[in-house]
Amino acid sequence: MRDSTDERPRLSRRGTLAATAGLLTSGLAGCLDSSSNANDSPDNGTDGANGDGPVVAASFFSFYDFARNVADGTPIRVTNLVPTGLHGHGWEPNASVTKDIIDADAFLHVGPGFQPWADRAIQTLEDDDADTQLINAREGVQLVDLAATLDPDEEGVGKQRGKDPHFWLGPDRAKTSVDNITDGLVELAPAHEDALRDNATTYKTETIERIDADYQAIFDAADRDVVQLAAHNAFQYIGVKYDVTMRPLVTNLAASGDVKPSDITEAKGVIEDNDIEYIANGVFESRRPAEQLLAETQVEAYFPVTPYAGVREAWVENDWGYEEIAYNINMPTFRVVLGNDAPENVGPDGWAAEWRNFE
Template sequence: MTRRDTLRAGGAAALAGLAGCTALPSAPRTASSDSDNGSDGPVAVASFFSFFDFGRQIADGTPLTVENLVPTGLHGHGWEPNASITQRIIEADAFVHVGEDFQPWADRAIQTIKSDDTDTALINVREGIDLVDLAATLDREEEGVGTQRGQDPHFWLDPRRAKQSVDNIADGFTEIVPEHADTFRDNAETYKADVLDRIDAEYEAVFDRAERDIVQLAAHNAFQYIGVRYGVQMQPLVTNLAASGDVKPADVREAKEVIRENDIRYIANGIFESQRPAQQLVRETAVEAYFPVTPYAGVREKWVAENWGYEEIAYNINMPTFEIVLGNKIPEDAAPSESWLKQWRNFEPI
């Protein structure tokens, strides 16, 4: 009997100390391209929504099922699961993760896999990707927390860097289901060309036609790669790397100065973050409204129902907001629909 078989039989109690004592999450979001096989075939679990989505695109047309471990409505960075998630990882054939020092619970699960010689394959989506240095706005107390040698881990917001993670996932899937290697690699090439290259080109067009070179974010420090790639300063309000970080009075004062000096009328706010700081800036500055952005780190129930992934979020959330906050278009012209504008202009907490 393998270690995985033992855990399936009820050995997960020994893992109870490896994760936070949060409530049981909702069932993982899954995607399988072969409904006849479903979860009876090989299974890969992902620690982060973006790479779950990449994985399901790569696995299309194969028996491999891909699951998202982060429950709907939660942000992937800062969430602490209970021991049942660690058990699910060990039961899976592969664990798709974002690399060390980003999700502590994932690091603990990886240590368990290595120390117990469990046969779950580890797929590091960050392998071989050049990271940029952390923005100067980083809270120095957090240096080394959620980072890798002082570098920003949010590389997937840059579609060009995201392409390497797609290749890493395809290579990992090939290791566990080698008979479908050609399909994995073909799907990866198609996704990179048809989705990531197109998003990159359209982002580039959006930022190229902007006269403004600074974006004020009522959000955490997750958008630096957008700024680095497209030549715009992404000014976060929350200076640490976690979406749950507190906003200090000094942060608000600095944001007010940026807004005043740059005549900013619209700002961006993280969907899965507090809206209170953005609401304060609307009240106390010339800002007229805030609109949504997300680092592709979580999903809402409606998005799950509509089968949204990285591509759909880029076009339906981030891109319209960047058009607005860059001053390219007024909200009425940038919004995909009247209902979008009604929902997202100064949106309420989720």
């Protein structure tokens, strides 16, 4: 198990293959500002052993990353449909994306209600009797109830009214999604079943379970059990798993949600009551609320968190996925905001300087 106090940046098992394997050239930015709208063809990331195998088109970054780990070393190619810097939630792609899905051998999606465009694409597949295989990453996953402050009719809940859709942040639920993806890939390429299932087992035990254990160590070591987020409500599954209260500034599920004066007032109270020195801010979200809290409270700085739903250019260049984001972004920040360590004592060299009040 990786010691959560280890400051070395983590290198995943695929890191050494980055020069020859397909790099992550497309990432979606998670639940971002839904005003973003693009009709350009996506610049897809791909992964797989060669260019001749079956193609899996994925609608969401986290599951794209899970799938490419499961498919590692097989002819299956995994592509991420959403262009870099855009999200698959409020995004309205043009017809070329639906064509990409129809042309693919399988479509990996997040289940009904989370991505309306994906739901419409699935309906098109069914109406046209297309032979694209559907792989639902959320099949059989039990969702937790929304926090009492949330509106069950808001965008993002869809057919799962009253439930929080960000299930992939919980390690047990993430492993279920890996199982769903693996079953789908086995159906797609049965000749490679042994390799796919071996990869899935390795990924769950050597990556997800290690991430779980290292998260647990961080939260077990904390004296504080409250995290103030200058971000939207995407971290409830971490709170549920590790018995910590996540206090989002934007109480709805979409990062485009407005911050009201009452939200700022409530956050100020949480900061004062819990003697909070550092807060967390979403990497792909507005900096303004965090900056306001810095100006009007005792908070000294904000540091990054992300619900594994997108990538920056530097992360693309370094082939970061779910694993690398956990160790290089979220874990160092949770150690800081929980009061476990000073910012300069966490993360790889230069982490605090890079991410303190980041732009």
